[in-house]
Amino acid sequence: MSYAQVIATLPDYIGKTVSINGWIANKRSSGKIIFLQIRDGSGFIQGVIVRDEAGEELFQNAETLTQESSVRVQGIVRKDERSKTGVELSVTALSVLQITHDYPITPKEHGVEFLMDHRHLWIRSSKQRAILKIRSEIIKAIRSFLDDHDFTQVDPPILTPSSCEGTTNLFHTKYFEEDAYLTQSGQLYMEAAAMALGRVYSFGPAFRAERSKTRRHLIEFWMIEPEMAFASHEDNLAVQEGLISYVVSHVLSNCSVELAALGRDTSKLEKVQAPFPRITYDEAISFLQANSFEINWGDDFGAPHETAIAKQYDRPVFVEKYPVGIKAFYMKPDPSRPEVALCADMLAPEGYGEIVGGSARIDDPELLLNRFREHQLSEEDYAWYLDLRKYGTVPHAGFGLGLERTVAWICGLEHVREPIPFPRLLYRLYP
């Protein structure tokens, strides 16, 4: 021994003396024995101090420890069947960095408002740690899947001159003398990038200045937006189901400790394998009408509609070919049926709603120009976008994957405020 170990690796050190750095998550003691729950970010271990074995000085020292006190601990790793990780630490030396007083988050229940006010401390708790760990693994899986499928990462701008889709409210700011807005989507820029690099993806934040107050909405969230030149609607769906099933299997094989900490039913995740079922918008409308929803062809789906559809399946489902009237201006109409678009939303199971939205993009210059005029978009502001159809236009398609909704679904969380470290919510900018 001599250098500090990480708690997660301690099962490899049975019988050895190790030293660890960490915080006291909890302490239980009787007159002759003290149990310390020690965490270091990599995991948890129980430190045991028996008065007769450890000596009076160490015992008294350990007795002063409080929740979230910071410590360096030396001890012998022992196998113990009563431990969840199979090992315990018989503490032989203790060095206190700080005794913490009045840590606000106690090992009891707390309300949402209190926890959100203390988000900077809440992320230390085992469930929040597990969520952030899984978020990181999901990001890693997304990158490795896309990188292995010939995609190149391209970063679109965050400060933009105007709206990309024109439907949602944007955060306004000044760019010296000009007006500027925080991006709500990098998609149009990714279309330009796809014409330069073939297959591209962006990974960055998106901002929506909507007064949304639901468990599925964040003001600031992270999105992955792949875009592919020479790709069809079918190609687009194949990449999406390949990506999502890869991500889920990566989490299942790399995050078993975290999924267990969250109490996630992994049998539901194991069913998430491509191909995913596909239904058309028309079929979805018929299904909803047959189940006594009051909805007509041409209406968009609300959250209850999406949930009813998704509940029919044990894996994500694609709903494709929506009426062009309820979708974005750039979506390509189905040549055999121009009233519907070559688009699809992927609805996650268990009522988590839309996690992916994508489409084939209009590649015909005349048609795109017509759409600009119908939607009263500025041809001047978007001259660069129209240029993409002037200089070597090709069929292309892409999609946007909402990171927090995906993490919420895989972790089985109630709310998207938990899969992001410091959520920006309506009326909440602190901490």
Next chain:
RNA sequence: UCCUCGAUAGCUCAGCGGUAGAGCAUCCGGCUGUUAACCGGAGGGUCGUAGGUUCGAAUCCUACUCGGGGAGCCA
């Protein structure tokens, strides 16, 4: 923006017209295997704010503030 629910000890809540309560946390004491440890004791409150009704309001009424859930928007 609209609908709906809520605000009482540091935290989670009970009390719903008649002297402000419990559990946890904190402090003191006890306990050799605890797992949200347990047992005994102590301190801790202008009942969100402002008005009103009443002999009397945490409790009933009105407005406001702050927060939860949902709708719309979407990832």
